[in-house]
Amino acid sequence: MSKLNYDEIRDWYVSNFNTFENNLNGSLDVPFHKVRKSAIAKFEELGFPARRHEEWKYTNITPLLKEKLPLAGKSDRFSAADLAAYTFEGLEKNLLVFVNGQYSKELSNYKNTVDGVIIENLASALKNHSDLIADSLSQYANYDDEAFVALNTAYANDGLFIYVPDNAEVEAPLHLLHLSDSNDGAFFSNTRHLIVAGKNSRLKVVESHHGIGDAICFNNFVSEVVVMDNARVDHVKLQDEHSAAYHIYNLQAHQEKESVYSLVNIDIGGKLTRNNLNVALKAEHCEGHLIGFYMGSKKQHIDNHTAIDHAMPNCYSNEIYKGILGGKASGVFNGKIFVREDAQKTNAYQDNKALLLSDDAKVNTKPQLEIFADDVKCSHGATVGQLDEEAIFYLRSRGIPKEKAQSMMQYAFASDVFEYIPIESVREKIDHTIFERFKTL
């Protein structure tokens, strides 16, 4: 295939939308369809971001634009027995599985036990709860200047809708397992999650991402999370996709009065990852945590763009990002903190650290604080370093082999991040996976 330019490939995704529409069948009359049409028009206007785009300076998506990728098809390659590798102890009965962006009823294992709680895949929820969804879907994740959000809004027809009514608590953490299979060829998938946590409600969500196959998977996600007054949502995201995956993930969290939202975001797989993680503290006394860890080797690229918007007074945000890169891997951390004029008494903390294990690994890190209020407490720090050779010698001199000494040091660097994972079995499995993975760096 000849080299395509940005316009040609953009036009392909725009024209392909007609095919997508024709396959929607009965869904054309849901109110959301109007939003889709406006989103694809916006995408046509924006096109894919090129390197000259300020927010895409260090992340090159041209490999993704070399082929006209068709929409994802079904895959039957995963059986219930395969899932054991991906599940977490104690969460097997709260499992919602998505294959190539489509909900899989067969692989999922979930029964709702809380009155008023809705946990339903988006494709059917768009029909069954169209009013409830219309209140929130695409109300938070703005596609006006985000091409990937526009694309997802136009194309996404599945994902998960979680609605927790006021005062309800979903005690058992939900596990959203995303699997990709590109053995039948490259594809483009869009998954859309909408989480609405009513006043004074409680919810824990763990999402994980894995895949198989050699052909390109262009996995484009958008999640909107609404956390109402005094609610608490704990969110864990583990991205451990296969080496052919391009993982683009836009998150928009919206917090109301005295709410808590915590995201622990872990990227250890995929070929190219771009996370845009936005948390808006829209009322007083909110608490937002953005915690992250990333690890890459070979030519992996991991880009985390985060933004915390302090719109109102007396909110607290806590952001910690740590990364370990070896081989020719590259990383990007861009951490924006906005403190609006009204947001007096803001307390914002940001720290990001990267460890480079090879001469060819690199990271571009940029804390970006924009403060318009005058009575605030904001601190940020950024460091890039290498493993402490003295410490490695010290460990070796006690009989610990070099490779294990390095793993211990890497673990020591990263482990405080894992402490933020609120579910023990999830923390232990991720912790163990990462410790074992250190050897491959």
Add this chain to the structure above:
Amino acid sequence: MITIKDLHASVEGNQILNGLTLEVKPGEVHAIMGPNGSGKSTLANVLAGREDYEIDGGEVTFNGQDLLEMGPEDRAREGLFLAFQYPVEIPGVSNVNFLKTAVNEIREYRGEEKMDAMEFLAYIREKMKLVEMDEKFLSRSVNEGFSGGEKKRNEIFQMAVLEPKLAVMDETDSGLDIDALKIVANGVNKMRGQDRSFIVITHYQRLLNYIVPDVVHVLVDGKIVESGDKDLALRLEAQGYDWVKGEQAAATV
């Protein structure tokens, strides 16, 4: 135990050890004294296998094996222990995890069963008594925020846990007050035995009042210039290193 023959070593192109020869037999305690820059710490680091040091000549045989061919971890597994002059702080690695990993790596190397958490805790508690260590210390990160004295005590504690055949103590007395010095010396003395040897490197004679050596060597310009019994240390203390240097100068004329 260990035989060092005509050892030459340099760091960053500077020759530090100039034909050092030394033999330590099982059960013996040798003290190595010498002025600043004489090569004391270089000797300790070369024996432990630090990679910044270049071996330019000579040989070191440890229990019949060529020590210089081994990586630092294998030297430790074969029973060599270095008590660091400047113990390294390792934030995020707890003492208990560190020691359990070390003990089990060594046991595995020797074909012994690994210790489980319970066994290990019982074992380590016994060793803590030896250097009067507080239990709270186990969960703390290795040497992080430790005072100078605590760090040195931690070295001796590690020595007790790993039960080496040969312990090289690199200026363990520096920075210790008299009480800490006594605790450290007491720990070492309890570990003395006919199968275990010590090389005690020190600048001052003070430590040797508590750890009484079988042999005292004087290291000057990377070579042992004088050896004797414990009285040699007292003489050095009284007369200073210029005395040996002078004697050496006279001998080379």
